[in-house]
Amino acid sequence: MPTLTFVLPDGTRRTVEGKAGLSVMEVAMAEDLPGIVAECGGNAMCATCHVYADAADRLPPVSDVEDEMLGSTAAPRTPASRLSCQVEIADDWDEMTFDVPETQL
Amino acid sequence: MAVTASGIRWIDDIDIAALEADPYPLYARLRAEAPCVFVPALNAYLLTTYDEVRAFLADTDLGRAPSVQPVLERTFGPENILIADGAVHRDRRASVDPPLRRGAVSGYIEDLVRPIAAQEAARLPVSGTYDVVAEYLEPVSTRGLAAMLGIGDVPSETLRRWFHTIIGAAGNYTFQEEPFRRSDEVVAEIKDVLEPILTRLETDPDGSGLSHLLHAGMPPGRIRSREDIYSAFLIELTGGMQEPGHAAATTLLGLLREGTYGEIVADPDLIPTALAEGLRWIAPIGGVFRETTRAVTIHGQELPPGSVVWCMVASANHDERRFSDGGRYQLRRSGPTHLSFGGGRHFCAGNVFGRELARIALEELVAVAPALRLAEAGWAMKGWLFRSPQQLHVTTVEA
Numbered sequence: 001m002p003t004l005t006f007v008l009p010d011g012t013r014r015t016v017e018g019k020a021g022l023s024v025m026e027v028a029m030a031e032d033l034p035g036i037v038a039e040c041g042g043n044a045m046c047a048t049c050h051v052y053a054d055a056a057d058r059l060p061p062v063s064d065v066e067d068e069m070l071g072s073t074a075a076p077r078t079p080a081s082r083l084s085c086q087v088e089i090a091d092d093w094d095e096m097t098f099d100v101p102e103t104q105l
Numbered sequence: 106m107a108v109t110a111s112g113i114r115w116i117d118d119i120d121i122a123a124l125e126a127d128p129y130p131l132y133a134r135l136r137a138e139a140p141c142v143f144v145p146a147l148n149a150y151l152l153t154t155y156d157e158v159r160a161f162l163a164d165t166d167l168g169r170a171p172s173v174q175p176v177l178e179r180t181f182g183p184e185n186i187l188i189a190d191g192a193v194h195r196d197r198r199a200s201v202d203p204p205l206r207r208g209a210v211s212g213y214i215e216d217l218v219r220p221i222a223a224q225e226a227a228r229l230p231v232s233g234t235y236d237v238v239a240e241y242l243e244p245v246s247t248r249g250l251a252a253m254l255g256i257g258d259v260p261s262e263t264l265r266r267w268f269h270t271i272i273g274a275a276g277n278y279t280f281q282e283e284p285f286r287r288s289d290e291v292v293a294e295i296k297d298v299l300e301p302i303l304t305r306l307e308t309d310p311d312g313s314g315l316s317h318l319l320h321a322g323m324p325p326g327r328i329r330s331r332e333d334i335y336s337a338f339l340i341e342l343t344g345g346m347q348e349p350g351h352a353a354a355t356t357l358l359g360l361l362r363e364g365t366y367g368e369i370v371a372d373p374d375l376i377p378t379a380l381a382e383g384l385r386w387i388a389p390i391g392g393v394f395r396e397t398t399r400a401v402t403i404h405g406q407e408l409p410p411g412s413v414v415w416c417m418v419a420s421a422n423h424d425e426r427r428f429s430d431g432g433r434y435q436l437r438r439s440g441p442t443h444l445s446f447g448g449g450r451h452f453c454a455g456n457v458f459g460r461e462l463a464r465i466a467l468e469e470l471v472a473v474a475p476a477l478r479l480a481e482a483g484w485a486m487k488g489w490l491f492r493s494p495q496q497l498h499v500t501t502v503e504a
Contacts, residue, residue: 037442040452041163047207048442072207072457105377105460 002093006033006051009102018089024098025049025085035100042085047072048104051087052080054097059087075101111143119146121278121489128391128489129432132420141404149394149413150406155424155441157403158416161395162448168395170194170451171413179285180274182336187451198454199322200329201337204253204314207457213312214461218249222469229473234480234500237470238354242497245466246350253458254341255306255313259298267291268346271339276490296335303334314341345455348389349462351493352445356383356467358486358494359434361479368436369467370475376467379436380460385443386434391419391489393447418444419492474501 002018004027016031018024028036028049037048044065050073053059059082062070066086070077084098111117116139124131135142135153144151152158161168170188177187186197203209222245229241247264251257274288302315307328310316318334356379360366369375397412408414422443423431446453453459470477482498 032441039442039446039448039456040450041159041448043163043165043448043450043452045450045452046446046456069206072209074207105381 002089002091003095004089005095005097006035007097007099008033008035009100018093018096020089020091022089023085024051024087024089025083027089028084033100035104036084037104038085040085044069044083044086047074047083049084050075050101050104051082051084052078052099052101053082053087054080054099056080056082058093058096062086073101074103074105111139111145113139113142116142117145119144121146124489125487127487128417128419128492129423132417132423133432136420136424141406141408147415149415150408151415151417152403153417153420153424154404155421155427155444158418158421159444159448161403161414161416162393162444162451165449167398167401168414168416168449169398171394171396176278176280177275180271180277180288181339182332185336186340186454190450194450196322197333197337198450200318200333201314201341201454203317203321204312205454205458210457210461213253214458214465217252218245218462218465219469221245221248221252222465226469226473229470230501231473232501232503234482234498236496237357237499238350238494238497241470242350242353242357242466243346245469246353246462247346249349249462249466250341250345253314253345254338255311255315256298256302264342264346267295268342271343272491275343276488278490292335292339295338296331299335299338303331341455344390344453345459348453348455348459349466351389351491352380352384352459353463353466354494354497355387355389356380356434356463357470357499358479358484358497359383359386360436361477361499363434363436365436366471366477370471373468373471375436376464376471377460380463380467381443382434382436382438384445385422385428385431385438387486387492388419388422388443388445389491389493390445390447391492392417393451416447418447419489474499476502 004018005013005015007013018027025038025042039048040046047069066083070081132153140154141152169190174188184193189197225241225245244261248261251259251264270287270291273284277284306316306319310320318337319328323329369379392415394413394415397408397410399410401408428440446456477499480498480500484494484497486494
């Protein structure tokens with residue numbers, strides 16, 4: 001079972017079990033994780049589920065649609081930036097860590 | 106009990122006039138007793154709880170734009186951005202979205218909207234009573250939108266008349282002829298105004314919203330059709346003028362009623378928070394509808410494929426399961442995000458622009474009117490699909 005760790009802006013770490021096939025955003029919402037807003041509900045239309053992936057190179061590539069929306073995040077975009085609704089959890093992840101930005105709006 | 110369309114007498118007795126006056130008491134009863142139910146007066150299901158509305162809107166495989174949508178088609182044209190799906194919808198959004206994305210908005214919003222808001226605020230009386238909706242919030246909202254679209258020369262009064270006429274048609278669910286006839290006249294007038302601007306932008310594009318409607322996402326050397334442009338323009342006009350000014354008006358009403366206006370005067374950085382709560386408290390657009398693509402069971406209610414479902418975001422935003430004392434405006438509220446911008450692929454394109462415009466409007470207002478209170482004339486509010494204070498009379502005294 002993949003394990004997801006979210007690091008909140010204040011440094012708090014929240015570790016939860018992920019389920020293959022769900023998006024990182026869906027897991028975060030199910031946990032009521034603060035800092036992931038996901039206003040559009042997972043359609044890459046709002047850029048309010050922005051996260052920084054610690055191991056971005058282990059994730060599937062950014063699609064054109066996600067790339068476009070990543071240009072509109074409230075916190076700065078970095079090479080580690082992803083929209084968590086567009087990142088599907090995979091069984092072979094083992095452990096994966098995501099930093100939650102200071103702001104989404 | 107008599108057998109009726111829903112099997113529940115009070116639901117069969119729901120009429121649009123009661124919804125129009127104040128839908129919130131009815132939403133509360135629906136959430137408690139029948140959170141997903143067929144309402145004969147709407148010939149559709151009404152879904153009123155937060156988690157289910159959010160999930161339904163997000164699931165774009167389950168809910169598509171209704172196949173028969175006479176009012177919106179009549180007002181905004183066939184396959185308009187509100188009701189299109191798939192490739193057509195993607196093209197519509199490609200034409201509308203570029204100047205409305207956060208990255209674009211943050212680049213121009215201060216230069217574009219701040220001078221308009223400051224100018225309108227400077228016209229307000231230093232002391233006295235006025236309707237802040239008509240005298241300030243709607244003018245800032247309409248002029249801000251017009252500047253973004255690239256029609257800043259059109260007088261504010263004209264824009265407001267266009268807006269109110271189109272809204273009258275878009276909300277004409279009883280299909281009266283007069284609102285459509287009046288909107289046809291206004292659309293003809295709009296085309297006369299836009300045509301020379303569009304002709305110029307064809308060969309001389311700029312960063313304006315209209316220019317993007319012409320060119321964005323199109324293959325080189327081709328432009329979007331006039332019909333598509335006018336359709337998108339009318340929708341931007343209605344949505345764009347409505348959300349910012351009306352969200353700001355609702356927010357202001359909440360702050361003044363609860364006695365917390367002074368807090369945003371003391372700390373204008375609270376204004377985005379105040380606006381988010383205003384949008385939650387009274388959603389400017391109360392609901393959106395979808396048609397189910399397959400059978401689904403919600404709250405124990407079995408909906409066959411092809412069911413039309415009104416996702417009432419206004420009700421979801423008050424859901425007791427998610428918000429305590431949701432009927433009250435509370436500046437420092439915690440809890441989930443409101444659903445007033447909808448969700449899924451039809452998530453409001455103008456959400457960033459609207460919030461930023463409303464923020465600047467309130468920032469300039471608190472700067473010139475630090476001592477504001479509700480006037481005796483009070484406020485007037487009606488509407489269930491479109492709801493916000495139509496008038497909001499305030500009294501200001503010299504600081």
